[in-house]
Amino acid sequence: MSSAENAVRVIRKLEQEDFRVLQVIEAAMGRYRYVPENTLPKLTKLTARELEYRLPRLSKFGLIERWVGAYNGYVLYTAGYDCLAINALVKIGILEAFGKPLGIGKESDVYDALTPKNRQVAVKFHRLGRVSFRQTRRVRGYIAERHHISWLYQSRLAAERV
Numbered sequence: 001m002s003s004a005e006n007a008v009r010v011i012r013k014l015e016q017e018d019f020r021v022l023q024v025i026e027a028a029m030g031r032y033r034y035v036p037e038n039t040l041p042k043l044t045k046l047t048a049r050e051l052e053y054r055l056p057r058l059s060k061f062g063l064i065e066r067w068v069g070a071y072n073g074y075v076l077y078t079a080g081y082d083c084l085a086i087n088a089l090v091k092i093g094i095l096e097a098f099g100k101p102l103g104i105g106k107e108s109d110v111y112d113a114l115t116p117k118n119r120q121v122a123v124k125f126h127r128l129g130r131v132s133f134r135q136t137r138r139v140r141g142y143i144a145e146r147h148h149i150s151w152l153y154q155s156r157l158a159a160e161r162v
Contacts, residue, residue: 006079013061014061
């Protein structure tokens with residue numbers, strides 16, 4: 001199952017607080033390889049108890065990964081990013097229903113979708129970091145400027161440039 005298919009499967013189970021946690025982790029990934037668990041209450045404005053419920057739930061859905069090392073931290077999986085993208089498109093009235101995959105390639109995944117006006121559209125999810133894109137930091141100037149940058153964040157930057 002692709003990450004976009006996983007995102008579509010779980011997105012209806014997510015609540016606003018879940019999206020808030022995903023958004024905060026995504027934003028903090030520009031600064032951290034793994035977003036420290038102890039920064040999440042302040043960044044999300046959720047209580048520690050609320051996060052004790054949300055974080056394992058998001059992990060169970062396959063949207064985030066918990067890392068245990070010198071500190072405990074979290075990072076988004078591709079499916080977590082896909083949930084944020086789908087949610088954003090639904091909120092601004094671009095998407096209403098999500099369909100089947102049209103193509104899955106080395107650079108992106110493309111899916112069939114419907115607009116609120118019942119128009120059929122294609123939705124493209126950029127996928128940098130796959131085998132043929134390991135050199136992106138060297139080739140793409142907007143990526144080389146940063147010291148630490150995850151493959152997911154590189155995909156976001158590439159999508160914003162399209």
